Amino acid sequence: MKKSRRNFLKAAGVTALSIGAAPAIKAVSAAESHTAPHAVEMKRKDALKAKRWGMVIDARKLNDEIADKVVKACRYAHNIPDFHHEPDKKKYPDLKPVKFNQEIKWIWEEEFEHAFPDKETDFLAEKFRGLSFLVTCNHCKHPPCVQACPTQATFKRPDGIVMMDYHRCIGCRFCMAACPFGSRSFNFRDPRPFIEKFNPDYPTRTRGVVEKCDFCAERLAKGELPACVEASEGVITVGDLENPDSEIRKLIDSNFTIKRKQELGTDPSVYYIM
Amino acid sequence: MLEIALKGSKKYWVWVIILLAAMAVGAGAYIDQFTHGLTITGMSRDVSWGFYIANFTYLVGVAAGGVMVAIPCYLHDYKKFHRITVLGEFLAIAALVMCLLFIVVDLGQPIRLFNVLLHPTPHSMLFWDMCVLNGYLFLNIIIGWNVLESERNQVPHPKWVTPLIYISIPFAIGIHTVTAYLYCGLPGREYWLSAILAPRFLASAFAAGPACLILLCYIVKKVSKFDPGWEAMQTLTKIICYALTTNVFFFLCEVFKAYYSNIPGDKSHFNYLFFGINGHNGMVPWMWTSIICMFIGIFLLIVPALRNNKTLLPFTCIIVIIGTWIDKSLGMISGGFVPSLLDHVTEYSPTGEELVVTLGVYATGLLVLTILYKLATTVKEEVRG
Amino acid sequence: MSKNAILTGLVIFILAVLLPFWVNLGGTAAAPKPEISARAKAAGRCILDKYDMRADHMQLLGKWRNSVVRHSNRLYKTADGKVFTMSLSTGKNSCLGCHEGKEKFCDKCHNYANVAPYCWECHTTPKEINQ
Incomplete structure (x- = not known):
């Protein structure tokens, strides 16, 4: 045996x-x-490159009309749902009621005292109170969301862009708790019924994943500037923060700029000219 | 040993069927959530964690609280706890099962759950939380099972179990520390960003865990012939008393820091929880209830005559559980997320469906607990008889 | 007593386990013929040989999605020098850009094999979305 x-x-x-x-x-x-010869994966020759991508928003030139255009351009470019859009009842017969506080936004308007809550005072200059600012993902140098993500679904690219891999996200929403700027949105439901006009060049998302501004990585790869920059009539500028001759470095050098919640040490890559 | 769970009185089976029914109802609600997404919950863009994570946090505490029985028993050979140690370990198992279920029902993409193992990420606290929670669960299953089986055969437990018992003690502290680190390492969340969050969690856990255990001992005594022993419970009440007092002390330290320093961000969360902001005061009655419960609990546990009153003790425990539960689950989540990072006030309250899913998870945990306690008490009856 | 119970249980178990066979007893469905679009026909060879594509397209797409999202590559040059856009659904040089109409091509085999890849929840041609 x-x-x-x-x-x-x-x-x-x-x-x-x-x-x-x-x-x-x-x-x-x-x-x-x-x-033997084998297949290669490569970048396009016309792709825009930078050592560290950054953004400057000129608050002096910004007004509600431009801000609205920027938000709409981003919404279309990335197939972001708008819950005010009435879905097609025939195509989507049994939808759950809409909850507006579960909205999705990548770049949006925020009043000065909310964009910079630490700079709110009793005697805030009248020109700033209630003034609309555009806020978005700051593509931080030390992103807390990346630190928090348990699957590396959100990660920092070598060129400074903080990316989302929707394929890998498990929807734990730890990154939303970690981001100090409230820049992340969660797909509480299938977004498709609420997209009015589809952009065929960008996928939609599935329910249950987190999303945020991706600095238009898909456009940079084709040699195009981000959608918000194109729509902004010169208010938004992007470029290489590490290159002293770049346009945005010149803007930062020659103007007074601030960043959101600098004291937290995440080092945002988005600057505001005051 | 499991066959014991298949033989029981009519009452036992009625209870099991009630739990199974509750699980089925919970599963039904979960299927709806699974197909339509987390939109069916009360969570929002600003308050992105809710009732599930709140209960998860509390139950990690209950699981860790079991170590308050294990330390005196295994490290100090405190004889009076020998009879109830396995009850503490089995409570931890049930609590951990619920913890893991709460994490799963909270995920937006539960089918991708194993991405956490596929892409292990040591810089994420959630990765470590998964490691310690599962580790502690397996340790308790192995230890509890072997100790009980040895008791049944009336032999000392196998030698290889002893090192596992010693490892399980730091693990118990670890699960709650790492769970606190989920919260307290996030820049900008002033209510959580506190070095004493982990100690505060542990203090509240060492009150809540033993309080649950005392209640369960009362039930065990009532439904079986096994008597966990009054003296063991008297020791437990003293542990609860110290732990609860420490928890309230830590809380008051936080209040002092926020209000004496007068830093707006630190104050705003306490203001919301205890006084409301601009008419948003959904949490106010809850938080005051919590504080009152914890103070009454301390009073009832400090005065010896009240503490040693056999009829009063279960009620004291219930008060302690209510107080610590509000403080650590609802208060911790709402306090952390409201007001939001951009100084907006979005309130949170769970929806009915969310509560039903939660009920289903609790029913599952209770079923695990019932079966394990059935084994433990039957074995103890056999041995004593 | 228990012998009968065990036997009944066994019979039920075997019946249940072999369920797929019972369900399909009524004959087999004919293998589908996916329609190759005019564009695809004109292009001749796909990224890999026909049979390799049939067997491995999901692995290829899995590789692509990591390459695009995580390593910011966008182009795929095959061993024989052809260049494709690494995308399932965006642009003329992507999978669906060439294989126009997923219901005539992708869905045919997917339905036959009873697989429902959830790629389509996000990636699909705008034609499908607007339908």
């Missing part, structure tokens, strides 16, 4: 070994075939 059991275990062991060895052999043989 004992002997046969030992033999059985031996045989089982050998079998397990050979199963384990198969992928290793395969990998070795695959490595050999690499001398």
